[in-house]
Amino acid sequence: MDPVKSVQRSPDFWFEDGTIVLQADNVLYRVYRGFLASRSAVFRDMFSTPQPADEPLIEGCPVVQLHDTAEELALFLKALLPSNPPTAFNTSPVCNLSELVSVLRLSEKYDVPALCAFMESILVALYPTTLEGWDAGPALRYPLFSLFSDGHGPLIVPGYAEGEEDHVKVLDVAVARGLRSILPAVLYCVVVYEHTFISQIQDKEYLQRCITALPELAFARKNIEGCMYSSPKNNGCAQQAACAQVKTEMGYDEARETDPDAMCDPFGLSGPSIKYSGGGVCVNCLEISQLEYEEGRNNWWEDLPKTFGLGTWEELREQDEARTQILNNNLLVAARAQSS
Numbered sequence: 181m182d183p184v185k186s187v188q189r190s191p192d193f194w195f196e197d198g199t200i201v202l203q204a205d206n207v208l209y210r211v212y213r214g215f216l217a218s219r220s221a222v223f224r225d226m227f228s229t230p231q232p233a234d235e236p237l238i239e240g241c242p243v244v245q246l247h248d249t250a251e252e253l254a255l256f257l258k259a260l261l262p263s264n265p266p267t268a269f270n271t272s273p274v275c276n277l278s279e280l281v282s283v284l285r286l287s288e289k290y291d292v293p294a295l296c297a298f299m300e301s302i303l304v305a306l307y308p309t310t311l312e313g314w315d316a317g318p319a320l321r322y323p324l325f326s327l328f329s330d331g332h333g334p335l336i337v338p339g340y341a342e343g344e345e346d347h348v349k350v351l352d353v354a355v356a357r358g359l360r361s362i363l364p365a366v367l368y369c370v371v372v373y374e375h376t377f378i379s380q381i382q383d384k385e386y387l388q389r390c391i392t393a394l395p396e397l398a399f400a401r402k403n404i405e406g407c408m409y410s411s412p413k414n415n416g417c418a419q420q421a422a423c424a425q426v427k428t429e430m431g432y433d434e435a436r437e438t439d440p441d442a443m444c445d446p447f448g449l450s451g452p453s454i455k456y457s458g459g460g461v462c463v464n465c466l467e468i469s470q471l472e473y474e475e476g477r478n479n480w481w482e483d484l485p486k487t488f489g490l491g492t493w494e495e496l497r498e499q500d501e502a503r504t505q506i507l508n509n510n511l512l513v514a515a516r517a518q519s520s
């Protein structure tokens with residue numbers, strides 16, 4: 181049997197004037213040798229190795245067997261040579277975290293630093309180092325996020341997290357690549373949204389960090405709730421008994437929360453401006469309660485890296501800056517070596 185017959189051509193990457201055929205699993209991709217070589221040092225070296233004279237050709241093109249899955253190679257090629265122009269709604273070549281991690285892995289493997297940097301920039305936006313960034317990005321981190329109603333029901337916006345172990349995959353890749361500043365937010369997502377999958381974390385040290393952080397995050401949640409529902413004296417409240425009762429009832433409601441995800445999610449806790457939006461407490465109590473809530477969140481966010489044994493935000497940012505410097509230097513050295 182002719183082995184070429186049993187394989188199939190990629191519907192997305194089979195260009196009639198292509199000059200090289202890549203094969204992953206049983207799928208063939210007819211693409212452009214010079215283009216790939218210009219993007220990837222690994223392909224450049226691979227193509228410069230002379231092929232044996234009896235090497236089989238497909239429609240005159242040499243065939244290169246790759247050890248990636250067909251799915252991963254298609255994603256990588258899509259990111260490298262986009263088959264569709266980006267639209268206003270989708271400027272990213274990847275649709276979810278799982279795809280992002282695959283493209284990042286292959287960009288590293290085939291040495292395409294620009295694509296690595298682009299994928300990392302998406303991760304940096306998704307897993308910020310500031311609380312403002314965190315609060316601004318839920319649409320991207322949740323599986324599906326109901327943004328607002330357009331008059332015909334809620335508008336559902338797909339986020340990057342789609343699979344059940346997406347944040348775990350990002351954690352593995354961030355640890356492997358030494359991308360430090362995103363780790364606290366990634367670990368937080370793992371603990372809050374994917375705690376049933378933490379045993380799959382590859383680096384067991386990080387698995388331990390997640391386990392250690394769980395009770396601390398639950399305590400943080402309780403602590404922020406406590407700030408919100410406490411009844412400070414001398415705050416100018418003219419109806420202390422009534423306000424105290426509303427706050428106590430709210431506190432009881434919160435204490436009845438049994439969703440394990442919510443219980444260790446201090447930053448997912450809605451504030452007094454939302455909780456008391458139906459009225460019930462006076463303006464003074466609302467204002468103080470809101471301030472206490474914001475202060476509590478800020479303090480716990482500041483401590484988030486420490487919760488996972490990672491030092492301070494400042495140290496993590498510095499580590500990433502040093503890493504970027506090393507990567508840029510390497511690029512410069514590679515560019516000089518190529519031009520000489």
Ligand SMILES: [Zn+2]
Nearest residue numbers: 417423462465
């Ligand atoms: Zn009051």
